[in-house]
Amino acid sequence: MNKTYNTEIISVGTELLLGHVTNTDARDISELLSQIGINVLYHTVVGDNPERVKQCVEIARERADIIITTGGLGPTCDDLTKQLLAEAFGLKLVADQAEMEGLKDYITQGRIFTENNYTQAMLPEGCTVFHNLWGTAPGCAFEKDGKIVLMMPGPPNECVPMFRTYGLPYLQKRSGAHIVSHTVDIFGLGESTVDDMFAQEMNRMTNPSMAPYAKECDCLLKITAKAATVAEAEAMIAPVLEEVTQKLGDVVYGVDADCIEESLIRLLEQNPHTFAAAESCTGGYIAKRFTDLPGASRFFKGGMTTYTNEAKARLLDIDPALIEEKGAVSYEVAKAMAEASRAILGADIGIGVTGLAGPEGDGVHEVGTVFVSMAVEGQTYVRELHMGTYRTRSFIRRMAGNHAFDMIRRYLTGLPVKAGVSNNSGVV
Amino acid sequence: MNKTYNTEIISVGTELLLGHVTNTDARDISELLSQIGINVLYHTVVGDNPERVKQCVEIARERADIIITTGGLGPTCDDLTKQLLAEAFGLKLVADQAEMEGLKDYITQGRIFTENNYTQAMLPEGCTVFHNLWGTAPGCAFEKDGKIVLMMPGPPNECVPMFRTYGLPYLQKRSGAHIVSHTVDIFGLGESTVDDMFAQEMNRMTNPSMAPYAKECDCLLKITAKAATVAEAEAMIAPVLEEVTQKLGDVVYGVDADCIEESLIRLLEQNPHTFAAAESCTGGYIAKRFTDLPGASRFFKGGMTTYTNEAKARLLDIDPALIEEKGAVSYEVAKAMAEASRAILGADIGIGVTGLAGPEGDGVHEVGTVFVSMAVEGQTYVRELHMGTYRTRSFIRRMAGNHAFDMIRRYLTGLPVKAGVSNNSGVV
Numbered sequence: 080m081n082k083t084y085n086t087e088i089i090s091v092g093t094e095l096l097l098g099h100v101t102n103t104d105a106r107d108i109s110e111l112l113s114q115i116g117i118n119v120l121y122h123t124v125v126g127d128n129p130e131r132v133k134q135c136v137e138i139a140r141e142r143a144d145i146i147i148t149t150g151g152l153g154p155t156c157d158d159l160t161k162q163l164l165a166e167a168f169g170l171k172l173v174a175d176q177a178e179m180e181g182l183k184d185y186i187t188q189g190r191i192f193t194e195n196n197y198t199q200a201m202l203p204e205g206c207t208v209f210h211n212l213w214g215t216a217p218g219c220a221f222e223k224d225g226k227i228v229l230m231m232p233g234p235p236n237e238c239v240p241m242f243r244t245y246g247l248p249y250l251q252k253r254s255g256a257h258i259v260s261h262t263v264d265i266f267g268l269g270e271s272t273v274d275d276m277f278a279q280e281m282n283r284m285t286n287p288s289m290a291p292y293a294k295e296c297d298c299l300l301k302i303t304a305k306a307a308t309v310a311e312a313e314a315m316i317a318p319v320l321e322e323v324t325q326k327l328g329d330v331v332y333g334v335d336a337d338c339i340e341e342s343l344i345r346l347l348e349q350n351p352h353t354f355a356a357a358e359s360c361t362g363g364y365i366a367k368r369f370t371d372l373p374g375a376s377r378f379f380k381g382g383m384t385t386y387t388n389e390a391k392a393r394l395l396d397i398d399p400a401l402i403e404e405k406g407a408v409s410y411e412v413a414k415a416m417a418e419a420s421r422a423i424l425g426a427d428i429g430i431g432v433t434g435l436a437g438p439e440g441d442g443v444h445e446v447g448t449v450f451v452s453m454a455v456e457g458q459t460y461v462r463e464l465h466m467g468t469y470r471t472r473s474f475i476r477r478m479a480g481n482h483a484f485d486m487i488r489r490y491l492t493g494l495p496v497k498a499g500v501s502n503n504s505g506v507v
Numbered sequence: 508m509n510k511t512y513n514t515e516i517i518s519v520g521t522e523l524l525l526g527h528v529t530n531t532d533a534r535d536i537s538e539l540l541s542q543i544g545i546n547v548l549y550h551t552v553v554g555d556n557p558e559r560v561k562q563c564v565e566i567a568r569e570r571a572d573i574i575i576t577t578g579g580l581g582p583t584c585d586d587l588t589k590q591l592l593a594e595a596f597g598l599k600l601v602a603d604q605a606e607m608e609g610l611k612d613y614i615t616q617g618r619i620f621t622e623n624n625y626t627q628a629m630l631p632e633g634c635t636v637f638h639n640l641w642g643t644a645p646g647c648a649f650e651k652d653g654k655i656v657l658m659m660p661g662p663p664n665e666c667v668p669m670f671r672t673y674g675l676p677y678l679q680k681r682s683g684a685h686i687v688s689h690t691v692d693i694f695g696l697g698e699s700t701v702d703d704m705f706a707q708e709m710n711r712m713t714n715p716s717m718a719p720y721a722k723e724c725d726c727l728l729k730i731t732a733k734a735a736t737v738a739e740a741e742a743m744i745a746p747v748l749e750e751v752t753q754k755l756g757d758v759v760y761g762v763d764a765d766c767i768e769e770s771l772i773r774l775l776e777q778n779p780h781t782f783a784a785a786e787s788c789t790g791g792y793i794a795k796r797f798t799d800l801p802g803a804s805r806f807f808k809g810g811m812t813t814y815t816n817e818a819k820a821r822l823l824d825i826d827p828a829l830i831e832e833k834g835a836v837s838y839e840v841a842k843a844m845a846e847a848s849r850a851i852l853g854a855d856i857g858i859g860v861t862g863l864a865g866p867e868g869d870g871v872h873e874v875g876t877v878f879v880s881m882a883v884e885g886q887t888y889v890r891e892l893h894m895g896t897y898r899t900r901s902f903i904r905r906m907a908g909n910h911a912f913d914m915i916r917r918y919l920t921g922l923p924v925k926a927g928v929s930n931n932s933g934v935v
Contacts, residue, residue: 363786
């Protein structure tokens with residue numbers, strides 16, 4: 080394998096420090112670099128201040144082999160990056176003729192062409208010019224004193240395509256490595272439990288490596304390998320993936336799935352079933368999440384948001400006496416909702432959800448109490464969840480949806496559906 | 508005014524350097540600090556590597572008065588921030604009894620409690636503990652050697668509310684300035700049009716200042732004033748707010764509203780009406796958005812997600828012949844959906860939405876074609892939107908919802924509802 084190239088990304092822009100703009104450039108460049116095996120060790124954000132930018136460049140020279148800047152290439156007076164970087168590496172800025180002509184063409188097409196527009200075409204002597212097809216300010220790259228410097232414009236819709244088009248190939252030549260990652264997606268175990276289960280392996284492993292990540296209502300294990308080819312990296316990951324998936328068992332809902340509903344739609348494509356949902360406390364969120372996915376209409380027959388008791392009676396024909404007797408938030412009503420949604424829409428599977436998402440309670444149950452039910456041919460399952468009163472409305476609603484999707488997943492794959500009571504919003 | 512406090516935010520987490528996660532914590536903390544007149548000069552991101560984190564802390568000590576860390580407080584083995592910061596400032600970590608008990612309670616509610624969970628309750632001696640109501644890992648703050656250090660957990664849904672609750676008041680005491688902002692929330696005009704309307708004023712103004720911001724499907728003008736007291740800042744903003752709101756007219760849906768549905772629920776509280784929604788391409792998203800708001804059940808009678816033609820017939824009694832003749836995506840079907848949802852649920856207002864959110868088309872309409880309808884006593888309005896084929900599924904679904912909420916808002920406030928055809932997803 081070649082030399083390891085450590086990288087620092089310096090983003091220049093006061094708007095980032097005021098919180099007006101999120102530094103998505105650094106994230107996107109980092110993600111692209113990780114795919115070619117180049118390590119990013121630092122992101123730095125600094126304002127449009129020459130003294131401070133200069134100091135940041137000095138620090139980066141000490142600790143990185145590759146310095147990538149974003150921002151500060153435009154014509155306004157606070158755009159200083161090129162000047163400072165050239166200075167730091169003892170290079171002069173010279174006018175690039177092609178860029179000068181190009182700029183002139185572009186800007187005279189309606190815009191006023193002022194003196195400071197020309198500064199965009201002033202570039203470090205001997206650099207490789209990255210012509211900007213997405214805006215006006217060109218980027219560039221040079222090598223000096225054993226360091227590689229790339230400068231990209233700040234606006235994400237210029238920076239990212241430019242980096243992909245020019246920056247990545249420029250750096251790929253230097254990296255012999257490819258990095259491949261896969262995620263094992265888990266619902267029903269917390270991140271710290273997963274961490275505990277694999278702590279020994281994770282400490283021991285270097286390549287491939289493995290790390291757990293928490294998401295809002297589920298978690299994942301990420302396995303990453305670095306090798307000279309993608310195929311080699313894949314071959315290194317395969318046995319670990321196999322072992323981890325086996326050890327975790329039926330809490331694994333997918334591999335490389337963004338969310339549980341995405342894994343569910345893949346499953347439905349292989350094993351077509353239709354479903355319908357009657358939602359009270361989730362208020363349409365389950366329908367919304369599933370219909371976020373292109374192609375959802377093949378499997379999702381429709382839903383009823385029966386947020387009020389009246390709607391439960393009108394849309395689902397649920398006997399008001401049952402609601403009166405058992406309460407709107409109850410095992411019995413959840414069950415009736417699942418069965419009604421299935422029957423009314425003629426679906427294979429019906430979902431019913433009723434609960435208290437808060438912040439106000441109903442005087443009977445604690446906030447975070449949710450009943451999630453799934454009706455299929457000949458059987459209805461109900462999960463009774465107690466997520467904890469400290470949970471946010473958003474968490475409770477999302478978690479309830481995860482349970483609904485998890486029940487369908489388990490039913491479709493022939494796993495035990497796991498109905499019953501759960502006190503930690505995990506699976507019983 | 509008091510001393511200027513320069514701040515550096517250090518975010519610890521390899522996932523940030525791999526581009527898996529965006530550093531929204533640094534953005535959100537920066538935005539909050541700007542409201543109390545504290546400057547942020549640097550953001551640094553560094554991985555879970557003790558040596559490198561230590562070096563970053565040393566650099567921050569040299570150039571900042573306040574160091575705020577995010578991330579690395581959890582129980583997993585790569586969480587090192589507290590240890591390293593305590594070390595850097597010569598402090599010991601000691602067990603916080605209250606946190607220890609709290610953690611035990613929390614974790615034993617169903618989850619397995621492991622040794623590494625305890626490390627979360629180990630905190631620098633003498634620090635102010637920030638109890639985490641949104642997760643488990645506590646944050647903390649201390650002052651040492653003329654520096655102020657705050658440590659916050661990494662997950663944004665813990666970091667941001669914790670910083671707002673504890674961090675901001677902790678730092679506010681040190682800042683003599685108060686910064687107050689108000690937003691004027693706009694639907695129906697693009698950010699660049701708004702920018703154009705107020706360009707002259709904005710260039711002239713310094714305190715208060717004014718700037719436009721684009722959101723996914725609407726935009727806002729933010730007016731900000733800095734003064735010695737909140738009352739003084741408010742008095743500086745009031746006349747500008749008045750003038751801007753007048754000039755913009757009925758595209759202003761609120762002041763300091765997070766989103767159009769939040770402004771709608773405030774309006775409904777003053778002028779109670781009930782509504783119901785029949786959703787096709789939005790698939791429950793309108794119901795989901797409105798029921799995100801606590802108290803929604805007073806006004807939202809319920810909804811039907813009639814994603815398929817079959818569901819439109821079964822749940823809404825829409826004549827299949829009408830769908831056959833006019834198409835599921837049509838003026839007539841949207842109108843029938845709005846009227847049916849209103850009638851079936853006995854609501855004052857009925858909403859109907861049908862359209863093409865993509866990515867696939869239907870061979871008749873372009874992706875981005877949506878009909879949004881509102882039925883009230885004696886009248887039904889329909890907006891026909893052509894958002895453009897380049898729009899994402901997520902944009903199209905969100906924008907359709909904004910139109911539905913906008914129609915209700917206009918109806919409730921006695922403004923013209925503005926039905927008709929729009930070619931730019933704005934209002935006709």
